[in-house]
Structures are given as C-alpha cells and as structure tokens.
Amino acid sequence: MTTTRSRYSSDEVEEKLFSEISQETLALTRRLFLQLIRRPSTLIAGILQPIIWLVLFGALFSKAPESLLPGGISYGRFLGAGVIVFTAFSGALNAGLPIMFDREFGFLNRLLVAPLRSRSSIVFASFIYITTLSLLQSFAIMLMAFALGFGWPGINGLFLVLTTLLLLVFAVTALSLGLAFALPGHIELLAVIFIANLPLLFASTALAPISFMPVWLGWLAALNPLTFAIEPIRAAYGGHLDLRIGLLHAPYGEVNGYQCLVFLMLLTIGLFLLIRPMLNRKLA
C-alpha cells in the first residue's frame, strides 16, 4: 500500500524487488524440478531416444566409404552433432507443456491471483528449468557419443557447443511458451510438437550434408534453424574453432560460423519480440 511503500528509500525498494522476484522465481522453478524428480520419465525418455538414434543411425551408415562425407569423417562423427542439436531442440520444444497443463487444471489461476512482483517470473522459471534439462540431456548424449568413439570437442570446442545450444534452446523455448498461451489446449500443442519435430530433423544437415540432397531439400535445410546450430557444433567436433571459415555450403552461398551464431541470435530476439505482446496480454 502507498503508506507502507513511502517508508522505504528507493534503494530498499529495489532490494526488496530483487529479493521478492528471486523468492517467487525460485519457488516456481523448484516446483518444476520436484515434478521432474518425482516423474522422471520425461528425462529418461529424453536421454534414451537420442541414444537410440545415435546407435541405430550410426550403425546403419557405419559401412559408408570414408571419402563420402566432406572432410572424410566417419558417419558416427558426422551424426553426433545432429543428434546433440536435435536433443536440445526437442527438449526445448516441450517447454510450454507444464504451463499448458497449469492453464488447463486452473493452477495458473493460483499464480495469477497471487501478488507476484513480476509475472515474468513464470517465464523465467520455465527458461531455467528447460535450459538445465536440455543441457543435461545434451551432455548425456555427448558422453555417449564419446563412449561410442564419435569424438569429443575439447574444452574450447565445448564452449562453442554450449553457446550454440543455449541460443537454440532460448529461441525454441520462447516459441513453445508462446504456443502454450496461444493454442487452446495441450492436444493442439502436442500436435504442433509432433508435426515440427521429425520434419525439421530430416530437413536439416543432421543426418546428411546438403550435397547429398535434391535442390529443393537443400534449400529447406539451408534455411532450417537446426542447421545453423548443427554446423558450428560439427565444426567444434572437427576441431575447427575458427568461426570465419565457411561451414555451410548453402545454395545461396557460403555461411561461416559467425553468421550461424548471428542467425541464431536474431532468431532468438525475433521470437522473444513475437511472443512478448502475447505474454503481456495473457499475463497482464
């Protein structure tokens, strides 16, 4: 109330603001992790599925001639980057599901009648949760790929992998949260997730380089955000840490590592701007 507020100096108000936002964000995040720990099937499936991809697909093309792929690397090495990106991507695509279920079960109303310092806390909590979860899954896949003999990016490479994955996870999480508020229910959200998942995987350079693809598919792959995340990670695995080197031989020209990262950054910013009005409307 106004009378109590005037008692605080502006510094104290700010400190209180920060402590209240962290208190509510922490509570919201803790709830998501408690749900995960007590119902770990999402985490387990999220780790098992890409391992199956890695083992099965890796085996399927293991006899491909070494000279087939650019740089003469083995298929397993080639595939690793694709599966890591796909894992992070599909994990982040599910970010909207907890919020969607909270909407449907009326739990969101409990949050909306509470005097939250900022309703962005609800969004922050989802970001913290999904980012942690996606990185955890990706890391498990990297270890598995290492165990299968598909390589390890090294310390500097790891930093590049992390940066790329974070950018992709932020963008996709923003998209999924936007959908969680825009779509009528979880059935529709699941439908979008199913439709987006596999086609985006196949129309990217996760499983094959652009040079293998017919022209139209090459175009799709060269415009697919997943490709822009896969190529820097593949470069990190190949030990090519110079981002000025062209990584992607797209139909419209050569794309280097910097350009890949800038594209992902722009995508993230663009999606944030796109969902902001919607979050403001639904959470105002």
Added chain:
Amino acid sequence: MSLVELKNLKKEFGTIAALNDLSLDIPEGSLYGLLGPNGAGKTTTLRILSTLIEPDAGSVMIAGLDAIKHPREVRKQIGYVAQEVSIDKILTGKELLHFQGDLYHINSELRDKRIAELIKRLDMSEWIDRRAGTYSGGMKRRLDLACGLLHQPKLLVLDEPTVGLDIESRSTIWQLLEELRFQGTTILLSSHYLEEVESLADQMAIIDNGRVIAEGAPEYLKQQLGGDRVTLRVREFSNELESGKVKDLLANVEGVRQIVVNRAQGFSLNLVVDNELVIQRLQTHLNKAEIPIFAISQSRPSLDDVYLQATGRTLMDAELALVGKRDKKQESKSSMR
C-alpha cells in the same frame, strides 16, 4: 464501511452477457453470501474482484484501492479459493503451502509458523506430508482453503466452498469461516445452497441473470416479504385438474394473497396468506366442498420464497432451466486463460 464496492459491472463472453450492470457493497467484517443459480454470474463477479479478469465496464474498489489500476496491491489483500480445486498432484500438501507462501513473499520463519497453525486448525496433520494426488475431495478443499488463508488476507473469497463435500469437511469449513469472521476477516462466498447462505451469512445478495435482484440481511429479506406460507395437499399425489379446481375454490378466500400449483411436489398448492388465522378459514372451505386434506402446513417465508418473489421462479426451477442451455464452446474458452 464497505470493504468491497462494485459499481455497474458489465462483462460479456462472446455474445453472452455474464454481468448486466451489477453493483454490490460488502461491509467490512461481514460474512457475505452471494446466492444464485448456476450461470447467474457469481463466479464472474468473484473472478473480477480477484483480478483474474477485467470487467468490460464498471469500477472495482477493494479496501479503498482500484483493483483495475492497482491489481497487485489488491491481490495482497485477497485470499481467493476457486471453485475447481487447483492442486499440484505431485507436491505434498506442505510443499504446496510453502510454494504459496513464496508467491506471497512471506519470510520463511513466519511462513512455517503459519503453516503449522493452519495444519492444526484445519486438522490436516495426518495427511499433509502425503502427495496431494492421494487426497479426497474434502482434504483438497481444506488444503486449498489453507492456501487462501496463509497470507492472512483482509478479504477471503470463496467460490462454492462446500459443493460436493462430505458432511464432516463441510462442517469443518463452516466452523472455520465463523471463527474467521469473529476474528475480523471479511468473507465473501458464493453458493447455490440456500442452507449454506442461511446458516452462515449475515449479509447476502441474490444474483440472477448477471444483476443483483435483492440485497440485505437474510432475516430482513424474509421479513420484508411478509405473510405466511401454506402448503396444501389434498392427496399425496394429486393431478393438475384436481389441483386447479381447488386453486379456483380457494382463490377468493379472505386473506389469501397468492396460490401457485407446485408441479414438482405432486401438484401440491403453495399459498401466500396474511396470517395464521387464514389456515382455519381454508379448512372450513375445504370441508364444506367435501374435499379431503392429506396435509396442510404453515411456515414463515424462507430464503427460497425470497428468491421466488424476486425472480418469479424457485431456485430449483432456475437450476433445471439452465441444464442444456449452456454454450459449451464459450464455457471452455472462458474457463481457460
């Protein structure tokens, strides 16, 4: 002094008008009952004053604050217990209470103290450390109520607090509400149970079609109606023809104000009469015409009569009329945010 002042609220969902110019004053310290059939606009009113939705027009003042301009300040004053219990099945009751405490920024020491108090008060200690997915309806409702009380709100808002509950949980909740009022909390509850409003509320409003049609203390509303009520059955189960004849016969008896044939009660006759003397005159008339009497009884006006007088139909009829009249698509839209 009024704690809540709602003025000329209007709200439409699509083409359906939920509130038509609804105004309401809730005095500080009262236990206020909002009575009306399903779909009358009770939930919409409560959602507006809990800042979940904004009205299309009108003003909402709570504790001197404009709820539309300063929703966050208003939220601190309100404990809202929704009609559909929203509880995370995976958390234990205690974890949910902790979570709730953090959303209201209560420091941990105070929070733990209040949680312990509420567990005792609502008799939840036996099951509060179990996951909420295993709770019965009554347990969930008590936990939900505890969540609403944790930050010690000035105003407690309850939407149909005991609908579908077992008798024990219901009386626990009723008792708690009476204690809270005694301690100075203003309570606003909606209900379509006459009994609940009658036994709890000291002030009430009847809502129908999105507006307030009667307002005041339950006793006052009943007294205002005046007259006595007589229920007459010539046979246990009569028929329309016979009841119609009896109705015509008694219509001109001195002191009879109104006669309604109650189809739902085996075509019994509901009469409004001036005073208790009229009942003898009725018996004399019936004897003369050699019409048997299965039962005749007399009572003071009830809340249902208040409702009948205000709306022209009984609460039961209003509920029945609503079945099958609802727009499913609109409902799913307005129920989700």
